[in-house]
Amino acid sequence: MTGNSQATIATADEAGIARAAAVLLAGGLVAVPTETVYGLAARADSDAAVAAIYRAKGRPDFNPLIVHVIDLAQADELALFDERALRLAAEFWPGALTLVLPRRTGAGLAAAVTAGLETVALRCPAHGAMRAVLAAAGLPLAAPSANRSGGVSPTSAAHVVASLGPKVDLVLDGGTCEAGIESTIVALRPGGGWQILRPGPITGAQLSAILGGSSDVTASGIEAPGQLASHYAPGKPVRLNAPEAAADEFHIGFGPVAGNVTLSASGDLAEAAARLYSVLHEGASAEQPRIAVAPIPQDGIGAAINDRLKRAAA
Incomplete structure (x- = not known):
């Protein structure tokens, strides 16, 4: 679709949800808010619709997509639990x-x-707007982050x-995302092992409490979104672990380090995660x-923040 000269924005109310569902069912692209970041949604059963995601994002075709489902019953039709x-x-x-799980034979997903993997990445989102769109569309939606591939989410x-501008048919405006960084991705291995493929709001400690044992973030082949070495990039060189900044640097602070802008003046990691991409966007447009x-800090959700920053600096 994407024939407009500029992006069309709709409020995430009842009319906007219905409009978004209609665009998706017709094979179009809709940017939808989730509790993590905005996703670029398309119907997951359509080769043409999914191809439009890759074109809009300029995304490498070896990088798989997360499929969003309304509930466990819908997820169970796509993967083996x-x-x-x-x-x-x-x-x-x-x-x-x-969850990265073995894909069911005949799952009906676009290739x-x-x-090309035998697994599929599935998420059941909590955000009211995304859940309403899933319910109205009545089918699973592939939805990576709604930005150019490799850029700031x-x-x-x-x-x-x-x-993305006119590359997306409709932007559903549901305000600012609460968590601010993408979901945690965990792969369950045969024999009882498990691996965090991408750290996020759900921490390794929380997963260990359910699964037992521990997991390290893998640096192996691409199995899920967010594993590319260079990702979340603001288009400028990024220097990490910098308590002070040079004259030509836009300084992002945390805790006692004020910076030009701060992730969290109080040192709150949840606040820092929620603000991370916003301040990276601000840094990208700064004069420096x-x-x-x-x-x-690397503690808890700090591991996910540092993961994103490391890839932004790559």
């Missing part, structure tokens, strides 16, 4: 956890969704418009040609 997966879904769905409708970021 063992007892561990059912425990995780019961604890964290709806929410910011993506490009799984990028969008946490507002304005971010989507600035990044470089960006420096204050040290961020």
Whole structure:
């Protein structure tokens, strides 16, 4: 579709939800808010619709997509859930956890969704607007972050418009995303092992409490979104662990380091995660040609923040 000269924005009310569902059912692209970031949604059963996601994002075709579902019953039609997966879904769905599971034979997904893998990444989101769109459309939706591939993820409708413009048929404006960073992605391995493929709001400690054992973030082949070495990039050099900034650097602070702008003056990691992409967007548009970021603790959700920053600096 995408024939407009500029992005069309609709409020995430009843009329906007109905309009979004109609666009999706017709094979178009809709940017939809979730509790993590805005997603660029398309019907997951259509090769043409999924191809439009890749074209709009300029996304490498070896990078799989997350499929968003309304509930466990819909997810069970697409993937094989063992007892561990059912425990995780019961604890964290709806929410910011993506499960990488064996894809069911005859799942009815476009081939490009799984990028040729035998697994599929599934998430049941909690955000009211995304859930309403899923219910109105009545089918699973593939939805990576609604921005150009490799760039800073969008946490507002304005971010989507600035990044994708007329490449998206409709932007559903539901305000600012609460969590601010993408979902945690966990892969369940045969034999009882598990691996965090992308850290996020659900921490390794929370997963260990359900699954037992521990997991390290993998640096192996691409199995899920967000694993590319260079990702979330603001288009400028980024220097990490910088308690002070040079004259030509836009300084992103944290805690006692004030910076030009701060992730959290109180040192709150949840607040820092929610603000991360917003301040990276601010740094990208600042007059300084470089960006420096204050040290961020590795504890809890800090691991996810540092993961994003490391890839932004790559």
